[in-house]
Amino acid sequence: MSSGPIERRVSYIGDRLKGSRCTICGREYFRVRKYCGTCGRKSFGKIEDIDFFYEKGVLESCTVVRNPTNKFRKLGSYIYGIVSFHDGKVRVPGRLTDRILRSDEDVDPSDFEGREVVPRFRRRYSVGPSEIIPTISLAFTFADEYYPYQKYEIVKPKKEYETPGIVGYGVYVSRFRIKEGTIERSVPFLDEDAITAAVEAGKLALIHSGVDQSLIGKIYVGSESNPYAVNPIASKVAQVLKLGEEERDERVQGIDAVDTEFACKAATSMFKDAAALVYYPKTPTEYAIVIGADNSQAAPRGEPGGELDFFVGFGGSAFIFGMRDVIAELEGWYSCSSDTPDFWRRDLEPYPRHGGRFTGGPAYFKHIVKAGRKLMEKMNLTPGDIDYFICHQPNPVWPMRAAKSLGFKPEQYLPGMQVSKFGNTYSGSSPIGLASVLDIAKPYERIMIVSYGSGAGSDAYSFLVTSQIEEKRSRQRFNVRYQVENRYIEYIDYATYRRFKEGL
Amino acid sequence: MERETPAIIGVGRTKFGERFEEDPEDLIDEAGLMALDSAGIERRDLDACYISDYFLQLTNKIGIEEGFMSQLLEMHIPIEKVRSFSSALFNACHSIEAGKYDLVLVGGVEKMTDRLDKIRDDLMLLEDPWSYYAGCTPESNHELMLREYIKKYGITGDSLERLKVALAYISVKNHRNAVKNVYAHFRREIDLNRVLKARESAHKPLGLYDFAPISDGASAIILASPRVAKEYTDTPIYILGSALSTDYITYPSREDRAGFLATRIAMEKALKMAKVDIKDIHLAELYDQSTVLEMISLEDLGFSRRGRAWLDLAESFRNFDDFEGFYDLDGHILYVNTNGGLKADGNPLGATGGAQVYEVFKQLRGEADGVKVEFDGDLLYGCVQEVEGFGTKVYVHILGRD
Numbered sequence: 001m002s003s004g005p006i007e008r009r010v011s012y013i014g015d016r017l018k019g020s021r022c023t024i025c026g027r028e029y030f031r032v033r034k035y036c037g038t039c040g041r042k043s044f045g046k047i048e049d050i051d052f053f054y055e056k057g058v059l060e061s062c063t064v065v066r067n068p069t070n071k072f073r074k075l076g077s078y079i080y081g082i083v084s085f086h087d088g089k090v091r092v093p094g095r096l097t098d099r100i101l102r103s104d105e106d107v108d109p110s111d112f113e114g115r116e117v118v119p120r121f122r123r124r125y126s127v128g129p130s131e132i133i134p135t136i137s138l139a140f141t142f143a144d145e146y147y148p149y150q151k152y153e154i155v156k157p158k159k160e161y162e163t164p165g166i167v168g169y170g171v172y173v174s175r176f177r178i179k180e181g182t183i184e185r186s187v188p189f190l191d192e193d194a195i196t197a198a199v200e201a202g203k204l205a206l207i208h209s210g211v212d213q214s215l216i217g218k219i220y221v222g223s224e225s226n227p228y229a230v231n232p233i234a235s236k237v238a239q240v241l242k243l244g245e246e247e248r249d250e251r252v253q254g255i256d257a258v259d260t261e262f263a264c265k266a267a268t269s270m271f272k273d274a275a276a277l278v279y280y281p282k283t284p285t286e287y288a289i290v291i292g293a294d295n296s297q298a299a300p301r302g303e304p305g306g307e308l309d310f311f312v313g314f315g316g317s318a319f320i321f322g323m324r325d326v327i328a329e330l331e332g333w334y335s336c337s338s339d340t341p342d343f344w345r346r347d348l349e350p351y352p353r354h355g356g357r358f359t360g361g362p363a364y365f366k367h368i369v370k371a372g373r374k375l376m377e378k379m380n381l382t383p384g385d386i387d388y389f390i391c392h393q394p395n396p397v398w399p400m401r402a403a404k405s406l407g408f409k410p411e412q413y414l415p416g417m418q419v420s421k422f423g424n425t426y427s428g429s430s431p432i433g434l435a436s437v438l439d440i441a442k443p444y445e446r447i448m449i450v451s452y453g454s455g456a457g458s459d460a461y462s463f464l465v466t467s468q469i470e471e472k473r474s475r476q477r478f479n480v481r482y483q484v485e486n487r488y489i490e491y492i493d494y495a496t497y498r499r500f501k502e503g504l
Numbered sequence: 505m506e507r508e509t510p511a512i513i514g515v516g517r518t519k520f521g522e523r524f525e526e527d528p529e530d531l532i533d534e535a536g537l538m539a540l541d542s543a544g545i546e547r548r549d550l551d552a553c554y555i556s557d558y559f560l561q562l563t564n565k566i567g568i569e570e571g572f573m574s575q576l577l578e579m580h581i582p583i584e585k586v587r588s589f590s591s592a593l594f595n596a597c598h599s600i601e602a603g604k605y606d607l608v609l610v611g612g613v614e615k616m617t618d619r620l621d622k623i624r625d626d627l628m629l630l631e632d633p634w635s636y637y638a639g640c641t642p643e644s645n646h647e648l649m650l651r652e653y654i655k656k657y658g659i660t661g662d663s664l665e666r667l668k669v670a671l672a673y674i675s676v677k678n679h680r681n682a683v684k685n686v687y688a689h690f691r692r693e694i695d696l697n698r699v700l701k702a703r704e705s706a707h708k709p710l711g712l713y714d715f716a717p718i719s720d721g722a723s724a725i726i727l728a729s730p731r732v733a734k735e736y737t738d739t740p741i742y743i744l745g746s747a748l749s750t751d752y753i754t755y756p757s758r759e760d761r762a763g764f765l766a767t768r769i770a771m772e773k774a775l776k777m778a779k780v781d782i783k784d785i786h787l788a789e790l791y792d793q794s795t796v797l798e799m800i801s802l803e804d805l806g807f808s809r810r811g812r813a814w815l816d817l818a819e820s821f822r823n824f825d826d827f828e829g830f831y832d833l834d835g836h837i838l839y840v841n842t843n844g845g846l847k848a849d850g851n852p853l854g855a856t857g858g859a860q861v862y863e864v865f866k867q868l869r870g871e872a873d874g875v876k877v878e879f880d881g882d883l884l885y886g887c888v889q890e891v892e893g894f895g896t897k898v899y900v901h902i903l904g905r906d
Binding site: 010014030031061062063064065066067068069070071072075078080081082083090091092093094095103104105106107109113124125134136138139 | 621622624625628632633634635636637638639640641643644647648651652655706707708709754755756757761
C-alpha cells in the first residue's frame with residue numbers, strides 16, 4: 001500500500017507538526033482546523049496557523065515498545081509516549097529516536113518523563129523499495145542530550161554588502177559514531193537518510209543566519225545518496241522548512257527547488273550559482289540556500305567497492321547566500337572538470353565502485369591542485385595570503401598531501417580537517433570543513449576551499465570573513481566542535497553500523 | 505411489571521479461538537442458528553438483521569456482509585452492518601422502539617486469525633492513524649493509561665506493587681472463570697507467577713497475560729419488541745438501558761487520560777434510562793482488553809470510586825485461595841466477567857459484545873452453566889460495557905429481568 005495523496009497530506013502536517021490556534025481564546029490544536037471547539041462559529045476566520053517544528057515539548061508519559069508493529073520492527077525496542085507542547089495546550093503521540101535500547105534492558109519510565117524533548121524530522125517507518133518514503137516529526141530526542149533545543153528567531157538585517165557571500169550555515173552529523181583505529185565516523189540512526197540530514201542542516205542554517213525563511217528564493221540540494229532515483233530532496237526540504245513565500249491555499253512554497261549531483265562536489269558547485277543569483281539585479285532573490293547531504297552506501301569489506309566502507313560517513317551542511325549581514329564574502333572562484341571515471345554507481349546498483357589508485361593522482365590530486373593553483377593565480381594570491389585552506393576529505397591522508405603540494409602549512413589546513421571525526425561525508429565533506437573554519441575564523445581572514453567530485457571536477461572558492469561573523473556565532477550552539485566533543489555521542493560496533501546504514 | 509423496552513428472547517454463540525477451518529459466514533451461521541433455536545423462532549419470522557464486524561473488509565476482503573447474510577437466510581429483509589455487537593444492539597433497539605420491527609437478529613462475527621501476520625498493524629491503524637505513525641502498538645496505550653493512572657493518584661512503592669499484583673490476579677481470575685465456559689478461547693487456569701513472569705521476561709509493565717488474545721468467533725441474539733416478547737418466552741431479558749458515548753480518536757489529545765470519559769458518560773445515561781440504581785447491579789461484563797481496562801472500567805462505570813479501584817481489587821484478592829468469584833467494592837458485591845472476559849473467553853472484536861450479552865442473559869435467567877452468580881439477594885440486573893477503539897466509542901447496556 002502506497003498512496004501518494006495520503007502521503008502528501010500526512011507529511012504536509014506531520015513533517016512540520018502543523019496545527020491551529022484560536023485567536024479569540026488561545027486554544028491550540030495539533031493538525032490544521034477551521035474553527036475552535038470552544039468559541040464555535042464566531043471563530044471562523046479567526047484561526048491562525050501554528051506549528052511545533054521549532055518548539056520544545058515535554059515527554060509526559062511513556063512506555064517501552066518491545067514488539068513493534070510490522071512497519072516499526074527494524075527499530076527493535078523504543079520508548080513511546082505522550083508529548084505536550086505549550087504547557088499542555090497540545091498533546092501528541094511520539095517516539096524517542098536516536099536511542100538504542102537493548103531488548104533485555106529494564107526501562108523505568110520515570111527516568112524519561114517530565115524531560116524536555118525536541119521534535120526531529122525522520123523517516124516514519126519501513127516501506128517496500130518501490131514505495132514513497134514516509135516521513136514525520138513525531139520522533140523526539142531529549143533537549144539536554146546530543147541535539148540541543150535552539151530557537152529560530154528572525155533577525156532584521158543591519159548591513160547591506162556589495163559582494164554576495166555566506167550569511168549563515170549549519171552542519172548536522174548524527175549522534176552515532178563508529179571508531180576504528182584513529183578514525184571516527186558518523187553513522188545515521190535507523191530512521192535517518194540524506195533527506196533528513198538535508199533538512200537538519202537547513203534548519204540549523206536558518207537558526208544561525210536569522211534569515212526569514214520566506215525570503216529564500218532558491219534551494220539546491222547536492223547529494224549522491226538520494227534514496228530516490230527520481231524525486232527531489234529539495235522540494236521536501238523547502239516544504240518542511242517553509243522556504244520561500246508560502247502560498248497557503250494551494251499548499252505550495254514560492255521557491256525554486258532543485259537537486260544537483262556530481263559525487264562529492266554536488267553542493268560546492270552551486271555556491272557560485274547561489275551567489276550570482278542573489279546578486280542578479282532584475283528579479284531580486286534575497287537569499288539562496290545550498291545544502292550538501294549524504295548517507296552514502298558502501299559495499300561490505302572485501303567486496304568490490306568495499307574499500308569505501310572504511311571511510312564513509314553521514315551528515316549534511318547548509319550555507320545560505322545573500323547580500324545582507326554577510327559573514328564571509330565570496331571573493332572569487334575557479335572550477336575545472338574532466339571525464340575521469342574514478343568512482344561511479346550505475347542505476348539500480350546498491351553500492352558504488354571505486355577506481356582504486358586511479359582515484360588518487362589522475363583524479364583527486366590533479367583536479368584539486370589545478371583548481372587551487374588557478375584560483376590563486378587569477379586572484380593574485382599566494383598561500384601566505386590565505387589563513388585557512390580546506391579541501392575535500394575522502395580520508396585523513398590525501399587532503400594533507402594536496403594542501404602541502406599547494407604550499408599550505410599545517411596551521412592553515414588542520415583546522416578544517418574533520419574527516420577523522422565524521423568520516424567522508426561526501427557532498428558535505430569540504431563544506432563541513434568550511435563550516436568548522438567559519439566557527440573559529442576572525443574578521444578579515446581569508447579562507448580557501450577546494451572541493452572534489454569524482455567523475456571528475458573541483459570547485460575552488462575564496463572567502464573573506466567579515467566583522468559580522470562573531471555576533472552570529474552565539475546563535476549556534478550546535479556547531480562542528482559541539483558535534484565532535486559531545487558527551488552524548490554513542491559509539492557502535494561494526495555490525496550495528498552496517499544495520500544502521502541499511503536503515504528502515 | 506409491564507416492560508416497554510426491547511427484550512432478548514434467545515442467544516447463541518460459537519466457541520471463540522482459532523477457527524482456521526471456518527469462513528466468517530460459517531461462524532455467523534452457527535451462532536445465528538443457535539440463537540433462532542434458543543428463541544424458538546424460524547428465520548422467516550425475522551423482520552430485520554443488524555450484524556457487526558470490526559474489519560472483515562480488511563481481514564477477509566468481504567465488502568458487503570449483508571449479501572452473505574441474505575444468501576444464508578435466503579431472505580430479503582433489511583440488514584445493516586455495523587462495527588461492534590453493542591452497536592448492532594443499540595441500533596436494533598432504536599428500530600424496535602421506533603415501532604418498525606418485532607423480531608430482529610443481532611449478530612457479530614470476526615475472523616482475525618486469517619490475517620495474523622498483519623493484524624497488529626491493522627488494529628493500530630484503525631485505532632488511530634496518527635498514533636500508529638508515531639510508533640504506537642495496540643498494547644502501548646494500555647500501558648500509558650496505567651502510567652497516567654498511577655501518576656494521577658500518586659501510587660508508588662508498596663502500593664504500586666500491590667496494584668501490579670491486583671492486575672495480575674484479574675487475569676488469573678478471568679482464566680479461572682473461563683475453565684467452566686465451554687465456548688471460551690482459553691479454558692485453563694494460570695497462576696499469579698505466570699502473569700508476573702511474562703511481564704518480567706518481556707521487560708514490560710504489562711505482559712502476555714495482561715492482554716486479551718486474537719480470536720475468531722461469532723455470536724447472535726434474537727431481540728423482540730416488548731409487544732411480542734412474551735409470546736415466545738416467559739423469561740425475556742429486557743434491554744433496560746442502552747447508551748453510547750464517543751471520544752477523540754487520538755488518545756493523547758484527550759483531557760483525562762487516566763480513564764475513558766466515554767464510559768462514564770455512557771454508564772450515566774444507561775443508568776438513567778434504565779432507572780436502575782448502580783447498587784442493584786451485581787454482574788458486569790467489562791471490556792477487559794487488558795487487565796488495566798478491567799480495573800479502570802470499574803471506576804469509570806462507577807462501581808469503584810475514582811483512584812480506588814486498585815485498592816478495592818487488592819482487598820478482594822487479598823487471600824486469593826479464598827476468593828469467592830466476586831469483587832467486594834467497598835461493600836458492593838460485583839461479579840465481573842464470569843465468562844472469563846475478553847482475556848480468557850476471547851476477543852473476536854465484532855462478536856465480543858455478543859458473548860458478553862450471552863453471559864448476562866444466561867446469568868439473569870439462572871441458566872449459566874459456568875460460573876454462577878451467587879449472593880445474598882436476587883440477581884435482577886446485569887451491565888455490559890463494550891469499547892470500540894481505545895475508548896473512542898463506549899456502549900453500555902443494562903439488562904434486566906422481570
